[in-house]
Amino acid sequence: MWDGGVFDMDLQPVVPITNPVEMDETVENVLNKLRNTAPYPAMFKKAFGTEEITTARMMKALSQFMVMLVSDQSKYDSVMRKQGVTFTQEEQQGYTLFQQKCSSCHKEPLFTDQSFRNNGIGTGPNNDEGRYPVTLNTDDKYKFKVPSLRNLAYTAPYMHDGRMYTLNAVFNHYSSEVQDMATLDPLLRQNGVLGIPLSANDKQYLLAFLNTLNDRHFITDKRFSEESQ
Numbered sequence: 001m002w003d004g005g006v007f008d009m010d011l012q013p014v015v016p017i018t019n020p021v022e023m024d025e026t027v028e029n030v031l032n033k034l035r036n037t038a039p040y041p042a043m044f045k046k047a048f049g050t051e052e053i054t055t056a057r058m059m060k061a062l063s064q065f066m067v068m069l070v071s072d073q074s075k076y077d078s079v080m081r082k083q084g085v086t087f088t089q090e091e092q093q094g095y096t097l098f099q100q101k102c103s104s105c106h107k108e109p110l111f112t113d114q115s116f117r118n119n120g121i122g123t124g125p126n127n128d129e130g131r132y133p134v135t136l137n138t139d140d141k142y143k144f145k146v147p148s149l150r151n152l153a154y155t156a157p158y159m160h161d162g163r164m165y166t167l168n169a170v171f172n173h174y175s176s177e178v179q180d181m182a183t184l185d186p187l188l189r190q191n192g193v194l195g196i197p198l199s200a201n202d203k204q205y206l207l208a209f210l211n212t213l214n215d216r217h218f219i220t221d222k223r224f225s226e227e228s229q
């Protein structure tokens, strides 16, 4: 989760199932629906040996599916694996800029260093305090998990609350809209200057580079489509 509240993939689904603003369900009721809906009992038999549908089996099935969701066939991956593909000049310029200005948090190859940070977007309409309610450490106020930047073409809107609709809005945020707060990441307040200076050209190059992280093969993978059942 963006606040790091769940440590175990096998337990993660409990959160969206029971959260009143997500599925607003109970695990027991979901189990009963699965027990009474074809083809689930037959599929559980195939996977686990009997038709019995228990919490543990449902959670294992979900987490085994989630760990298959690995995106590693973007243009970026082909370039890094030296598979005969190269960046265009724009993409290369964007990559160099990215390494200078973004990768200290969005670290390759996952494009996250898995840390929690305040990137200066300021409090949103829900006043979500991020990691703080999980740790109750005031230094964690308004810190969120650094997200991966893979497949951004398919995952708008951006930030934990989806408040930014385009990558240009994100670039404008970093270059001129970073808000000062007690827990703002020091990387975004260097030598007394807020944010990351970016020219119009820089933004264009960064966009070209970020587009190399889109993995069409991954999002059209038949194994992950309902039809493949």
Ligand code: HEC
Binding pocket: 098, 101, 102, 103, 104, 105, 106, 116, 117, 118, 119, 121, 144, 145, 146, 147, 148, 149, 152, 155, 157, 158, 159, 160, 161, 167, 170, 174, 185, 187, 188, 196, 206
């Ligand atoms: C100080 C660490 C840090 C730096 C430097 C940084 N980011 Fe981020 N970035 C974050 C954090 C933390 C979030 C999530 C914030 C939130 O949702 O509240 C984020 C979110 C994003 C998102 C939204 C992703 C999504 O799926 O919603 C994009 C896009 C992004 N950053 C691009 C960049 C680019 C491009 C740069 C360089 C110009 C950059 N970031 C520099 C920490 C950083």
